[in-house]
Every structure is written in C-alpha cells, then in structure tokens.
Amino acid sequence: MSILEVKNLTKQFGGLTATSDISMGVEKNSITAVIGPNGAGKTTFFNMITAVYRPTSGDILLNGKSLVGLKPHQVSKFGITRTFQNIRLFNEQTVLDNVLVGMHQRLKGHWVGTLLHFPNVKREEENAKIEAYKILEYVGLEEYVNENAGNLAYGAQRRLEIARAIAAKPKVLLLDEPAAGMNPKETQKLTDLIHDMRTRLDVTIILIEHDMKLVMKISDFIYVLDHGELIASGVPEEIRNNKRVIEAYLGKGAVLNG
Amino acid sequence: MANENGTHFLELKQVESFYGKIQALNGIDLYINEGEIVTLIGSNGAGKSTTLKSISGQVQPKTGTILFDGTDITKNAPHQTALSGIAQVPEGRRIFPRLTVRENLQIGAFSVKDKKVVSERMERVFGYFPRLKERLEQKGGTMSGGEQQMLAIGRALMMKPKLLMLDEPSMGLAPIIVEQIFDIVKEMNKEGMTILLVEQNAFQALQIANRGYVIQTGSIVLEGKGSELMTNEQVREAYLA
Amino acid sequence: MLQQIIQILPQVLVDGLTLGFIYAVVAIGYTLVYGILELINFAHGDVFMTGSFIGAGVLFFLMSIGFLSSVPSLIVFIIVILIAALATGFLGVGIERVAYRPLRRRNAPKLIALITSIGISFILEDVVRFIAELKTGNYIITAPSLFKTQYHLNIHSIMPFFHNVTFQASFLVVLVVTVVMLISLDIFVNRTKWGMAMRAVAQDRETASLMSINVNRVISVTFFIGSALGGATGVLFMIQYGTIDPYIGFILGIKAFTAAVLGGIGNIRGAMLGGILLGLMEMFAAANLSTITHGAMGAEYKDVFAFIILILVLIFKPEGLFGKAVVEKV
Amino acid sequence: MREQISKFSQSPKAQAIFFAAYVIVTALGLYLMQTSVIAFLLLLFSILILYYLKLKTRTKWLIGLFIIAVVVPLVASQGPSFQSYMEVGTLVGIYAAMSLGLNVVVGFAGLLDLGFIAFFAVGAYTYAIFASTQASHFMPFGHYPLPGDTFWLFILIGAIIASIFGILLGIPVLRVRGDYLAIVTLGFGEIIRIVLNNMDHPINITNGALGISSITPPNFLGIPIGNSSQFYFIVLGIFLVVIYIVTRLEHSKLGRAWKAVRDNEIAAQASGIPLVKTKLAAFAIGASFSGMMGAVFAAKQMYVDATSFTYLESTMILVMVILGGMGSVPGVILGAAVVTILNTQVLTDLSNWLTQLSTNGVISIPDALSPAKMQRLIFGILLVVFALYRTQGLIPHKNRKINVEKLKKEASEAPGGALLSKERAETGGTD
Amino acid sequence: ASGSAGGGSKAKTVIKIATQTPLSGPEATIGDALKLGAELAIDDQKAAFAKKGFDLQIAPYDDQADPKKGVANAQLIASDSSILGVVGHLNSGVAIPSSEVYDKNNIVMVSPANTATAVTDRGLKTVNRICARDDFQGPAGANYAVNTLKAKKIFVIQDKTAYGSGLAQAFRDQAAKLGAQIVGYEGITVGEKDFSGVISQAVAQKPDLIYFGGVYAEGGLIIKQARQQGLNIPIMGGDGMDSSATVQIAGDSVKNFYFSTVVGDVTKTAKGKKFADDYKAKFGKNIESYSAYGYDSASVLLQGLMNAIDKNGGKLPTRQAVAQAVRAITNFDGIATKVGFDSKGDNNFAKIYIYKFNKAAYPATQVSEITKK
C-alpha cells in the first residue's frame, strides 16, 4: 500500500521547469531512493512535499489526504519530517534543545501551564528530555548533549539533523543527501542507522543520495529523475543496469558492485 | 623532491590553529612540491578544512610557519594569499548567492585586469561545465547543490592559481560528475597546476594523488605515496571500509 | 476638493522632488552600508549633518576672505561641496575604523554595532554643536545663501487648472547634483569591478577574501562613498533650506532609512526611487490630507500616511518596491 | 595569589562571608553617607557580585530580593536622597521590565523591533485617560476620573491592551522578514506616537499635544501612593512577575520555539513550529510587560504626553538589551540598570560635580562647553567603549547546560527502554 | 526634608538655586539662554546674600526636554537640601510632572517660559510663573490679528507640542469668536526643515494671515518658505518666535511678521540695558528675550528667598517658608516684567506686547501692549 502518493507534480521557477509531471508512489515502511543528476529536481521534489514550495500543479497525498496548500508546520504535524541538503540546524542552541524542538508538535503543554507550574507540563518536559537523550544516544551524539549545534563537525551535524527529524516521530522521513561529507566508514554506519530506523521507528524513508553504494545497498525501490522528469524506476538491480540511468547519471566507471 | 634551494613549493611547519579556545590543529607538518597532487584525508572533524583555512589565511595559525614559493605567508590575510597564487574551493561551496553565475565566475578572476583573459578563462570553464554556460544569468543561490559545486570549482579555476586547494569537491555531486571532477583535476595538474585535495572519497583521491597525508584529530598520523596509502591496512580499515 | 488638489499639484511635485532627492542620496548611504555589513548605520544621518556644517564652515570662511563676492556662485558651490564630501568621506572611513572594524575583528554579533553607531551619532551631534557654539555662540546656523534667484513657472496660463509654480535656483542645483551623483553611483556599483566586489563582500565576506578581494579596503571604500554622498547632500540641504542644526540628521536619517527600505534595502536604484517616492508622498500628504479628510486629519499625519503606505507596500511586496525577491534555496 | 583566587572561587563558604561583609560595609557606607551616590552604587553592585557567586540559585534569589527590597530602601531611607534613589530604582525597574519584554522579541525570537516604546505608550495612555477627566470627553457612561484603587486593575488592563497592540503589529510583521521588520516596527511606533499626539480631534481622546495632566494617583487600601519610594515597591513587584514569566518561558516549549524561529525559520517550520503563532506570542508577551509598566509610569508622572514615547526611547531600550547581552536575562537587566543609572543619576552627578568645580574656580571651562551640556556626549562615548570592550554584551547569553549524568541515569531507568514512546500522534489536525 | 544648618555659623551656609532646562538636544538654545539669565541674576545677588552669611550658588540641571529626565532630576534636586528653589522649565510637558515632585518636597518653582494652562491650573502651592498663559497670549494675538490687522481668513499652523498647540488653539478659538474664518489648522513636525507642503495648502486657501504656534527654529523657516511661495501676507506668532534667531533664519522674509510676547524690549530701560551689557560681557553672547525671562524668574525667586530669610531672623528658612514668601510677592520690578503672583501662581502683571518686524533686524518694533483684562 502506498503511504505517499504524488500525482503529476510540476514545479516551475519562472521559465525553468524544475520538476515536470512526476507521478510516483511510496510503499509504507519502505526505503525509497530518489536519485538523478545535479539539478534534476530532487530537492525541489522534497520541498514540495514539505510545503516549502507550493507545486505549480499536481497533487501530493499522504494516506489519501492531499497535502497541497498546507503550511510547512502542518505537514510536519501530518507526519512528514525531513533533513536538509544544506544543513539547517539551530546553531545557537544546544544539541539537546535541537532535538527538543524536533518534538515540538508532540508536546502538548501550553505556556500557561508552564507559568502556573502544572504538574503534567512539568512531567512532560522531564520525559521529553529523557527521550531526547535516548534519541541522541541512538544516533551516537550523546557526548555532545550540551554542545552548541553550530560547533559540531559536519558529519555530526548531519546526524543531528536526523535526530531532530525523528524526534517528531514521523510516519515518513525524508533524507536529503544524508551521507554527503562522510567518509566510507561513516557512510557505513549511516547505512546501518537508516536500516535500523525503518524497523525500530516503523517509519517510511525516502532518501536522496549520490553515494551509489549506499543507495544500492539500502533501497527497496529507486526513482530516477533527470531534468525534472521521471526517467526510470525500479529495484536497485534494474536501475543499476538501466542504460538511460547509466548515461545520464551513473557514468560508466561508477557502476560499483554492492 | 625539493626544488633547487632545498625548499618546497608549499610547506607547513608545526602549524597550530584554534577556534576561540578550541584547538583544531596540533602542529601540522606538511609539504607539497610543485606540480604534485597531494591529498589530505581524515574523518569528520579531523581538521582537514582547518588546514586549508590556515593556509589561505582564513584562520590565523597561532604558532608555526607556512611557506609558499619561498615566502612566509603565515600571517597573510586571505586576499594576500590569493594574490600570491593560491585558490581555494571552500567547503560547502560558498557561492555568492545573489550574484549571477557570470558574476560569480568574473569575481574569481578579480585580480585579472585584462577582460580578454577573463573571457578566455571563462570559456575554458564552460568547456568543463557546460551547465554553467546554460545558466549564465541565474542567481548563484538558486542553483542546485551540484550546480553550485561546479560553479565553485569554476570560480577557482578563473583565478588560474599556482596552487589549487579543493575542499571536498565531490560532495553532493552525481557520480558521473565526480568522475569528471577528478578528470579535470588531473588535467589541470598536467598543465602544471599544483593541487591540494581534501576528500572523503579517499579511494578516488588517493588514486589520482602523488602523495597523501592522513590527518587525525589535528595531527598528521601517516604520509606516503598515494598508492602506498591505498594499500595501507590502517588506512583501509579506517577510511576505505 | 479634487480641484484644489490638482491646482497645487505642480508645486507639490516640485517641493516633493526636492525633498525626495535629498532623501534618495542619504538613503543610498544607508543602503550601501547596509548592503555590505547588514548594519543599520545610525550614524549616517549625522554624517550628513556634519557635511552640512562643514559646508557652512567653508562657506563662511570663503565669505570672510571675500572670495564669495568675487567668484561666481557655482564655483563656490563646487568648492564647498567637494570639500564637504571629501571631509565626510574620510569621517566615514574613520568611523568605520574606530567603531565597526574592531567589532568585526572580534566576531561580535551583528546587532552590537547598532550600539556603537548610536554612540557615534550622539558624539557627532554634540561635537558639532560644541564647535558651532564656540565659534558662533549658537548652533542653529543660517548659511549665506547662494542660489536664491526665484523662478516663477507660469503654467497657469497654459494649463488653467494648475496654479503657478515657484522655486529657487537652488532647487535646480539640488536636482542636477543629485541626479549626477545617483547615476554615477549606479554605474559604479553595477558596472565596475569595485561594485561587484562590494556586492560580493556584502554577500559573503569570507569567500570574497578568498577571491583576492581586500575586504577591509572594500568596506572602507564603501563607507567613503556613502559618507561622501551623505556629506555632499548635507551641503545641498544647507543650500536649499538655509538653516541647519546638529539635529537635522536624526529625523532625516529615519526618513532616509525608511526610503531605503521602501525601495528594497541593499538595492541602490531602490533607494533612489524610494527616496523620491517618500518625498513626494510626504509633500502630497502635508498639502492634501486635510482636504481629503475634511479636516479630520491634517498635515501632522503625513508621516503616518507615509508609514502606512510603507507597511502596505511591504505586506504586498516584502522585499520592497524595487528589491528582487530572494527566494532562499532550501 | 592565583592559587588563592582559585581557592576562593571554589569555596562557597568563603564567598558567602566575603559577600556578607561587602553588603554590610557598603550598606553602612550608604547609611553614613546618605548623599553619596558612590555608596549607593556600591551597594547596588552587590547584586552583580551575588550573580557571580557560587551559590544555589534559589539562595541567590532570596538574598538578592532581600537586598533590593529591604536593605537598600531601609538604609537609604535615612537621608534626603531617599526619594531620589528610589526614583532611580523605580526607573531601573520600569526599563528592566521593558527590556525583558523586548528581549523576548529581539533576543529570543530574533525579531528586530525599533518601535517598542509604543506599547509603553499604550499602557500609559490607557491609565491616563481613565484616571483623569479625559475619558469623559468621549465615554458615554461612567464617572471620570476613576478612583485610585482601580490602578491595580489597570496594570492588568494595560498589559492586555498592549498585547492586543502587539498582535496588531504582528500582522504586517508576519509577512516581512529580517531587517524589513525593523522599519515596519519603527513605523508602527511612530504611527502610535503621532496618533496619540493628535487624537484631540475630531473626538478628543488623548487631549493631543497638550497631554493629560492631573492623573489620579493610585490608592492602596485607602493610602494614596505618590512617592517614588512607594512606586519602587509596585515596580519591584511587577518586575519580579516579569522575571518569573521570562525565565519560565525561556526554557519551555514556547521559548525553544522562539529561538528555533530565530535561528532558522525554515527548519523551525519543518519541525512543526507555526511561525505565525510563535511570533505573535513573542510580540504579545513582550508588549504586555511594557503595557503594565506604562500604567505605572502614567500614575507616577501624573502626566503623560507623547514626548515620552519617541523613537529615541525605543532605541534606548534596544541599547539596553543589546548592551546587556541579547537573549541573556541577567544581562538585559544589567543593561537596563547601567543605561538608566548612567542617564538619570551618574551623568547628572558627574556634570554637577564638574560644574561645582568650575564655579569654585578649580577648573575653568568655556561656557559653550559647560559640563551640564555634556551628558549625551559622555553617554555616546561610553556606549562606544562598552560595545568595543564587551562585544558579546555585559553578561553574554549562555545556553543552559543539562546535567548529563542525571539524564543518562534517568534515560537508562526509564520505563520500557524503547527509543521513542510508543503512542504516535495520529494524523494530526490543522493548527 | 528641609534646610538644617542655621545661618549663624561662621562658615557660610550654601544656598543653591537650581535651574532645570534642556541644555542638550535640539531645544538647548533657549534652555541655555534661560539658564544663563538665571545665572546672571544669581551672580548679581551673590553679594547681598553673602552679607547675610550665605553662599549663593547655581545648580544647573539638564532636563533634555524629556519628562522622565525632568522628574528624575527633580528628585535629585529635592534630595539636595541646599537647593531652595528652581527656575524652570522650558517645556510645559516637562514642567507639569516635575512640579509634582517639587510640590511634594515644598520646593518653589518659578517658571520663566511655561505658558500651558495646566501648569498653574492644578493649584499647586509651589508653582509660579512670570510669563503669560496661553489663554491670555493666544486671544491677545487673535484680537490684534482680527481687529487691527483686519484678518478675515486665517490659516493656523502649529508645531504639535504642548506649547504650540495650546497657543494656537487659544488663538484659533478667539479669532473664530471674533468672526474670522479659520481656513486651515495644520500641524508640522518639530525638527524638520521643509514645510512647503503645508504652505502649498495655505497658498491654495488664499488666507490673509497665517498664524504659527511654535518656536523660531520652525517658525523662521515657515516665514521664509511662505514668502518663497509668494505669500506676502502678514504672518503672526507667539513668544516662541521672540528671538534674534527668527531674523537669522528668515532673513529678509521676516518683514511683515508679527509676534506676541510677554517681554517688552528690555534694552529700553537702564536696568535692562545694564543687564544686556553684563550678559554680553559675561557670556559673550547677545541676550535673548528668554535670557530676560530667566533673569527675572531667578530674581523673583531670590527676592522671595531674601524675604523668607529676613522673616526667619536672618537664619536659613525652610523650603516651605521660601515657597510661601515667593507666592506672597505682589509687586516685584523685573527687567522684563513686573511680577505679582495671584492665588494660582500666575503673574498678575503679565502683559502681552505685540511686535512687528519692519526690517530684518532684531529687536522688532513694538506695535501694541495689552494688559490682563
């Protein structure tokens, strides 16, 4: 069953068509990759799903409900969170607080409750911190709890983005080039993490990535965009051998083995 | 390996750099000879970018010296370093977001007075990255991640530097472009440009490099020929997976 | 009602343009500095004021040596405006050195520069006041007038629904000089390498320096140009209105800053058009508000009118009238 | 020497003794030299020392409160300068509360506001209109002036009306970004001031430029309140409430949302934070503090007109916030105190002293440079010096550090041990 | 709190008179003139007080035209027990709240320049002024404009300050009562220099007189710019225009400008002449009419103080006694005006003079003198 469905999605910037008439479905609890050359429209595709951009035309359905026209924070509330290709952390806040912000819409306490010391608000805060800590442990950042997010090295920042995104307990998690800037070893760890998240968090994952080793290893299904159009889709084996994909994207030498 | 006077093209001696109170480099020793490709590998936060920034002057080393082409550039401001012939493709691309692609390239050749030279160089860059030619008037900031990376490299090439430093040039690029980038680096090198390459993609970097350094928590822990390092057990274990 | 508005329209246009051009040039000073440092340079209005005082000082000096009577006004004017522009240009560079550059070096938060700029603004006001008072016993200065020939445009006889227009020769001077300054600046910023360097520094200082751009120098030059323009405008102001005091920079500064934003801050042409527009709007409101509202609201609401228009513009075009929407790439 | 210092900085006991001694000495100093501003300032300085001591937060609060509410008034009350000190204290309280309000807007939510004084004006006029005969010009019912004991109600009303204005301002603000916001708020502030200054026709609501005089002083259980020393305690009370609100909110869900919006709007939205609501909350809450103090101000001055609410005032409050240390609650309070005490007391005293010297012929100064005229100049110089030497503010903001060990322990003990508690918000509604 | 030390001791007891006026900021010119006037008066009396064993001093305060600052200073003044009286303020808006503090501390205030009605209408025992009220000056001007100058269509401009507004309102109401048509009532912003907008509007209304309520810094420019737009009709203003600066700013345009003021030409009397000369000698500046206000206010205050000292047997009197003594003055001859306070603290002898500029030189020519009804 598709949890997320996209119909005829088009986005134009002035004269430039960044994505054109894309339709696709994402299976629940799958790991789906979106790949394609630079400027193919992958990030734009994520931006439309998360309501950063409004599609020029087309529809996006989560469990059959349209998301088009919502505000970004509403999309998050509906259960879709993401990471960003250009890291966007709250640099001046601690790592822990970054994760707590990720939990924002799950916390029910009202500020009036905070002021009046309502016990339920207090308890919720305590529990949230504990949970945030566990998430940080999970992504391997527990030693940086009190560090300012902006001071972390690149790879750690990427993991913190993931931590913040899963803190919202999403149904669908969008990862935009999570392995960028990581060395093979770190990428390996990331691969394991993504795998584990799917089962442990019961979440559907869509990722954009240029690291083909990771993509081929991890994905259940792959969509390939080029010049804003969907040029191929299929399981990794099919994509790896798809001529158009090799030509436009992979390059001959890059057909790596698993 | 050293030139006639026994000095190297670029040489770092015991360089220590700080961010506020945080020490990022604990005494780096490193040299590059003219015409070499040297690569610097290491895990996240090891200090690769900081090393480049120390050379370019974005970070002022607290102690140690940096010699380039026989002159001490340790205390140089970034623009002076650039004028002396060192270009850097910074981490995260750092495109001027509200300048057009054309202007971004032009500014790379800021110190060049001759307009003709500028347009010649620009044509060369277009030869490497045709996408840039298609988007001459697009604002740099709206280009896709990979397009920006191309622009950043192109911009540095506009300077026609003696030493080109690339900080993770393959990050965010499609595999096919990554290959291209490495090809371009090789080609530039053939034409006489000396190259210092920081890469996560250690395998490919070491393949094209004459020599490589491995940096760990702010210190050089290994150095050697590219091919040697590639086969080094320790390196394979740590970075090549 | 409409009839009266139309009758005085030509005069309102002339007066509005005079004020508007002055706003425009001062606005550019804000925009330049803002563009490059993202700093609202509160001291800029006072640099403008200082320029007018330096101009007045030079004028008084020339008068005291009898230069004024022996040489055509235009030459005197050119001397005065050049000296004032140079002096304020260097003043601007000095302010940048003392009050802003050290902050940059220490990586201070952006807003802290707001404090030094306010401090500098107080200092300039009072230093000028003390000097003027020491010299003349009063700090409200009325300068010798240079271009006071009155012109009457008899448009009433051609177009009877208009009243006649009167203006002084100084109006023409203001017009010509500001237009020349605006055009040359526009060319400088948009067509020259220095201009491009300025924009590059504005967007990413660190990377600009990697491109062999001397960032501090670019910033100094920017301050020099912005301040020199401000100072020159101070002279124009003095010529046009005759009377100056150390506090003229304050109100004018707010207005010019508003104009810069109205046009789209960081955008030179925007600042020009914003300034002209603001001048026209203000003049129009002062002349017509009470006619339009039947006395319920008078000229005293002219700033309210201008600000409401500003807010409306920003609501519908958040990047200002002439600013281009910068869509942040996500 | 260094060793001793470090020992001292480690030992709470030594510090406590030193501190007690300091307070006693300075208090005694003020007691004996009632007119000495220096003694007064030294005593106040103890609060700053207290801030840096290694004591439990709660203890610090209690001690600080004791000094401010008991020691200072008691010691100062013995001489002729009493009311003057209390006036300064009152003004510090008023500005500190406003700065804390602005700090919510600028420091926490990152919205540059150059028209903050408008909310103060709104609060002041609200009380002024109803506590004088002014209201009878346009109110069809009721007897005006209202009696002085309605003042207490008006503190609340001032807060509410000001926050309504805050929300009003918020509406255009939601569209504009960054520094455009600065000019919109500046415009808003000016609009409010000009309108207040002109609303004497067609209907006379504010009495226009003539201002509203003869405002009824507040009344506490039948005692009329008119002295600075009395207002001091009112202001202190409100100020404590404000601090409480600010510090509680800073580390709450709302506080985190403000800072998230400040640091990165797009990421904040993607994390489920509604921009509109969050920004409006900042404006409304920040404004309400000013509104409360506005009512107090009107009651204290017994006269309001629009000259108290100029753009310069707005920038002054901003200066207090930035100078103190944006986002830092103790910093902002210190910033407000420093600027206010400088302006109302120290600079005046300094210039009086210089004048005294020159009248006594000790120094000679030409009249154009009379020290009495130099207050703003000196203030300007001080601003530049402060900013250059404390680039991060007087007390820079620091993120609160969580006790990791404790958290770790709790995390391992937490029930279930599951990574994320099981229940998941089912497809949420809209916001 | 009140003065403690007796006058009997050998060391001279210090008595201070405070002035509180704007000494910095845009309004400092007048503020400074007021202060200097008071300073001169205090100097003049120094010897007389020294004879009685008192060291008379001035304590200048800068209220920065800001009500908050005024009140804070007032508290400082109250806390200095050697201060027995205040000369001030310039701005009614500052005087009103500050005087609440003076009153609580029984410090007498003599205002040289606050014309707003609310200053004395609040009935404070300590508040006095030597200048005329807006509701006297304004109508006096209106009478002259309508009856003598035969103005039928009047365009009123005011500066939206407590002073300018109050005066212009009083003028307008009286002029309307006398049958003139008010063809415009517009406000301008203090500190600006371009008033062409309002003037264009005036041109369109074709008035036969313009009235301006405000101070010379703006008024001078309004005159000048009105003339530039061809309005060669009489223009009229209040005491805020009574300054040589009006001529400096307006230049030749000042001809045919009228203003009402509470001060006669002081240089006409010998006393006044001496004052002007002393002033020039001491401060290197020519007097302003405000200097004379300042001088007279201080002189009246000192007279009251002297009376109180005498009444107290040569010993230092209480502040309260000084306040009573000042209020009790019924006939004091100043250089600018006679002073006698009524029960509210208003000056019974406050006169209005109307002046006209026939040429671009200060002082102008007196054309009328109006006594309180």
Ligand SMILES: Nc1ncnc2c1ncn2[C@@H]1O[C@H](COP(=O)(O)OP(=O)(O)OP(=O)(O)O)[C@@H](O)[C@H]1O
């Ligand atoms: N805001 C914008 N304005 C104009 N053009 C844009 C904008 N955002 C994206 N584009 C263009 O749309 C195209 C698609 O961009 P997008 O960022 O989606 O690419 P991408 O597939 O994520 O590429 P990469 O792998 O390099 O990140 C690019 O050509 C880009 O230049």
Ligand SMILES: Nc1ncnc2c1ncn2[C@@H]1O[C@H](COP(=O)(O)OP(=O)(O)OP(=O)(O)O)[C@@H](O)[C@H]1O
């Ligand atoms: N601006 C900064 N402020 C504080 N610490 C910093 C800053 N930049 C880098 N660091 C720290 O300095 C160390 C070295 O960082 P550097 O950026 O040189 O690493 P790197 O090897 O380039 O890593 P990456 O592969 O993630 O780019 C890291 O620990 C990092 O956290």
Ligand SMILES: CC(C)C[C@H](N)C(=O)O
């Ligand atoms: C001289 C004037 C400007 C002062 C005015 N009379 C006032 O009461 O404020």
Ligand SMILES: [Mg+2]
């Ligand atoms: Mg992308």
Ligand SMILES: [Mg+2]
């Ligand atoms: Mg790096």
